[in-house]
Amino acid sequence: xxxxxxxxxxxxxxxxxxxxxxxxxxxxxxxxxxxxxxxxxxxxxxxxxxxxxxxxxxxxxxxxxxxxxxxxxxxxxxxxxxxxxxxxxxxxxxxxxxxxxxxxxxxxxxxxxxxxxxxxxxxxxxxxxxxxxxxxxxxxxxxxxxxxxxxxxxxxxxxxxxxxxxxxxxxxxxxxxxxxxxxxxxxxxxxxxxxxxxxxxxxxxxxxxxxxxxxxxxxxxxxxxxxxxxxxxxxxxxxxxxxxxxxxxxxxxxxxxxxxxxxxxxxxxxxxxxxxxxxxxxxxxxxxxxxxxxxxxxxxxxxxxxxxxxxxxxxxxxxxxxxxxxxxxxxxxxxx
Numbered sequence: 525x526x527x528x529x530x531x532x533x534x535x536x537x538x539x540x541x542x543x544x545x546x547x548x549x550x551x552x553x554x555x556x557x558x559x560x561x562x563x564x565x566x567x568x569x570x571x572x573x574x575x576x577x578x579x580x581x582x583x584x585x586x587x588x589x590x591x592x593x594x595x596x597x598x599x600x601x602x603x604x605x606x607x608x609x610x611x612x613x614x615x616x617x618x619x620x621x622x623x624x625x626x627x628x629x630x631x632x633x634x635x636x637x638x639x640x641x642x643x644x645x646x647x648x649x650x651x652x653x654x655x656x657x658x659x660x661x662x663x664x665x666x667x668x669x670x671x672x673x674x675x676x677x678x679x680x681x682x683x684x685x686x687x688x689x690x691x692x693x694x695x696x697x698x699x700x701x702x703x704x705x706x707x708x709x710x711x712x713x714x715x716x717x718x719x720x721x722x723x724x725x726x727x728x729x730x731x732x733x734x735x736x737x738x739x740x741x742x743x744x745x746x747x748x749x750x751x752x753x754x755x756x757x758x759x760x761x762x763x764x765x766x767x768x769x770x771x772x773x774x775x776x777x778x779x780x781x782x783x784x785x786x787x788x789x790x791x792x793x794x795x796x797x798x799x800x801x802x803x804x805x806x807x808x809x810x811x812x813x814x815x816x817x818x819x820x821x822x823x824x825x826x827x828x829x830x831x832x833x834x835x836x837x838x839x840x841x842x843x844x845x846x847x848x849x850x851x852x853x854x855x856x857x858x859x860x
Contacts, residue, residue, distance in 0.1 A: 623836050
């Protein structure tokens with residue numbers, strides 16, 4: 525509580541702030557106290573003025589950064605761009621695992637539970653979410669408002685790759701951020717969530733979002749310009765992770781179920797040759813650098829290879845924007 529008392533200082537009545545029952549400071553000055561115009565008193569006045577500002581405008585004081593946990597790298601990048609120093613973003617998935625199929629240990633789950641905000645990709649991404657209890661008030665499903673744009677598939681394929689082991693590609697596609705317009709909408713949801721938690725920083729978050737949106741839509745336009753040169757060109761994808769990418773940019777794309785670090789089986793080669801009869805593609809898009817043996821075998825069939833990595837996990841070098849620019853450079857080779 526802030527109140528005023530009158531003090532006699534050199535025969536003048538000067539209002540002095542009295543602080544009582546303050547959550548920060550609890551002191552008062554007796555109204556009967558006679559003060560002189562000494563340096564000590566002048567300093568005291570300045571201190572009282574600063575304390576008054578602190579109590580009247582507490583948001584001027586830096587708050588502790590928001591603890592934010594995320595389930596994939598794109599969300600980490602978006603959160604860091606939007607939140608800046610006002611957020612402390614954690615993406616705990618190991619580097620050698622596809623975060624979509626990773627299951628955290630108990631300690632990591634507890635860390636998620638203690639966070640200020642938990643950013644989910646939505647669209648069925650991060651399967652472990654359904655198997656544990658997270659505080660609903662902290663969860664932000666970044667693609668929830670775009671549910672009407674989710675892509676369903678008729679096929680369910682189970683196979684394994686990497687340290688994540690066996691997994692299935694269910695009916696709901698989840699690499700939403702490869703549609704860069706959808707990615708911008710996910711970033712907008714993050715901005716709104718940060719603003720609810722730190723309303724005094726809303727303007728800063730919005731400014732950061734606008735810059736991020738501009739970068740995302742630049743990528744969006746670049747890809748559209750490339751593909752427009754030959755939209756009917758048949759393409760192959762090594763893995764069914766490009767559903768949103770193909771729809772947004774009108775790619776004539778068919779997927780197989782190959783892994784970059786595994787040599788295709790004889791059955792997979794037979795399947796590919798059957799597919800090529802109805803879809804005579806000359807390029808295969810890989811989600812990562814593929815084995816030399818696979819690339820050379822494809823070349824014998826007249827199929828070249830390029831990498832357009834989704835980067836669900838942290839890239840070895842660069843960031844989301846620089847790696848996507850590298851993807852775009854690779855994609856251009858198929859449309860020369």
